[in-house]
Amino acid sequence: MNPTENKSCCTNAIDASLRVPLLALFGGAAVWLVVGLVLGLIAGIKFHAPEFLAGCPLLTYGHVAPAANDAVLYGFCIPAALGVILWIFARLSQNPLALPLVPVVAAHLWHLGVFIGTAGILLGGSTGHTWLEYPRAAAVILFTAFLLIAVSAAATFGWRREQTLYPSHWFLFAALLWFPWIYSTANLFLNSNQAPRGVVQPIIAWWFANNLVFIWLALVGVGIAFYFLPKIAGRPLASYGQALFGFLALIFFGTWCGIPQGAPVPAWLPTVSSVAAGLTLLPLLAILIVTVKTTCCANVSCKGGSFCFIKFGMMSFLVSGILYVAAACPQYSRILEFTWFGAAQTQLQLLGFAAMILFGAIYYLLPLVMDKPLPLPKFAKLHFWLAIAGVLLFIVPLAIAGVEQGGKLADANVAFADANAVALKFLRISTTGQLLILLGAVLFAVNIFIMTIQWKLGIAKTVIAYIKSPLETSEVKS
């Protein structure tokens, strides 16, 4: 199966219909990515020098660390993914974007929500639940913006000319349903005035975090990869059946993961999660097989292009999934729980998997949408190498730090400070990795901004030319 598109008359019209909404989504996303990574770097530095910016209450570690994570996930991953979803839906539907004005409004609304949320966390308004830190006002705005974009995507899907569904449709369509459901549930339960008592709160927060960071990103990342990999490789997506199995098994088993093994909750909850995590290996394997079969014999030169970004993203997905399953295994969980290992897995999921696939997709589709080549293609190549080096330097030491720290924490004869000191050694390398990822993200943002500015200048020129042009004779009154 290949994305069913022929180079018909409409491709240009489809791409042009997405220009304004995508620029709005991607432009803001690039800013939030840089902001999030800068905040992350500040958080990283604080571990080496606790006195760094200690006098500034806004930037205390407990503010910047969640703000950084949320800015990368809510600020970059979600809007960028929504933009790519709109483009893929329009392309697969063989129809221009339906309701094109709605996602433009929604994009600005979304970025406003992220701004309010980030400011809220820095000012001490965090809700205290991981991945749900944004205060209520921001959550309402984000939820509305998401619904608007989902409506536009659903309308594009509904009015499609090409009736057959492509595997990417399943993943992306499910993702559009997923987010409003989990986000509204989590906020209505945890951010309401009458939140449930005691440990019901963390249980719902874990359910939400798993469904957002693990499942939602997986649906979006794999859906996007299953569209671009065959397209760039010029080969059909291998094995519809395995893709279908991967999709169904991922949503049926994956959504039950996420309750930590040592949690102070009724034992059936972590047990179910642990079993589900084991079963989640099946969809991981199926998705791996499809990816490898589709890409292995493709004769595409890499050179840091979209293809490589996405392939690297899929490799990270597999590794991140395996780490996730390992941490849910009761035996390993005793060591790995409460260490940097969890952070390593999450960051791999965000920066190694989701972000890499989104970079690849955006570098591929943005020139098409803007009808113009990337202004600085060398930056994109450099970004690829910086991102890969950054992710490896960031994640690998962090994961090792987690294992070492866990081993020391499990031995009561080792002083706590010593267990911490072991992790600090590795954190130094991780911070270097964060810096490289940040540099790459800046290059990415520069490319997008130059494109935006060129486009705006182009519009301005057209307008000026139109104003200056002599009126047509028929309109001149004698």
Add this chain to the structure above:
Amino acid sequence: MKTGVCVFLAAFVSLGASWCGFVLAPVLQLGGAKQTVILQTTDNWPLQRTGDATLGLQVYRANGCAACHTEQVRQTGMANEVTLTGLGIRKPEDFSAFAKSLFVLPELASYTNAIAASLNGWNGALPKTLFITGDNDLASAMADRLKAAGVKSETRLVATGADIARGWGLRQSVAADYLYDQPVQLGSLRAGPDLANIGVRVPDANLQMNHLYAPKSVAPNSTMPSFKFLFEVRQKINGAASPDALNLPKEFAAADGFEIVPKPEAKQLAAYLLSLKANVPLYEAPFTPAK
């Protein structure tokens, strides 16, 4: 997966199932949780926090303390701790000799070294922990032998595990402990030590505030950032320190004529930390409290 309806149904059913399992079921099972009773007493647990401590939980949340601290003690299991509480007419040396005579018993083989080490250099101070075993029969057999030998002993049920051994709590944390937390902040990373039992470990509010102002003044290796912004530096009035002023070691103290005074937030946070305790036995987390 030929039509959009199929995809919708698949997604709806799978997410709906996990929603029922991980949202609805916990709400039904635990949403009506009430105070429970401390084991073998009529005292309620947990207690509603004082006003300051309740506000302090919000300071804890607002400053994201849970980014580095967990509030959750884990345990690996339970064991019997056999403790010598009285020697009767025996002398410590007699008892040591008696204990060594037991070493030939095959069931004691794996504990011989531990007991020998604990008795080595013992000056007769009581109570004296002899050994810890997960084997109930062995513990009761040992208690019988000690009784026959004319000394008093006590067998206590204790929780085991690294967290317990570090003194982070006397038993594992259970769902009931978090009844009055709003929001519940279990934390997911131990970049700093666990705080579930900090109110028992460091019950001194002034020390807590010193630690918040200058972590290194209390723990030299600390990587915790200073929370200076919860304090203010004030000029002393007529050279006299105010009663709230921190009593810091010299290198952390304010300049001459000035003093460091906690803002209300710092006092509330310290009150909250002092309210964190994991030292009472519950039905689902039993142990024998020390007398």
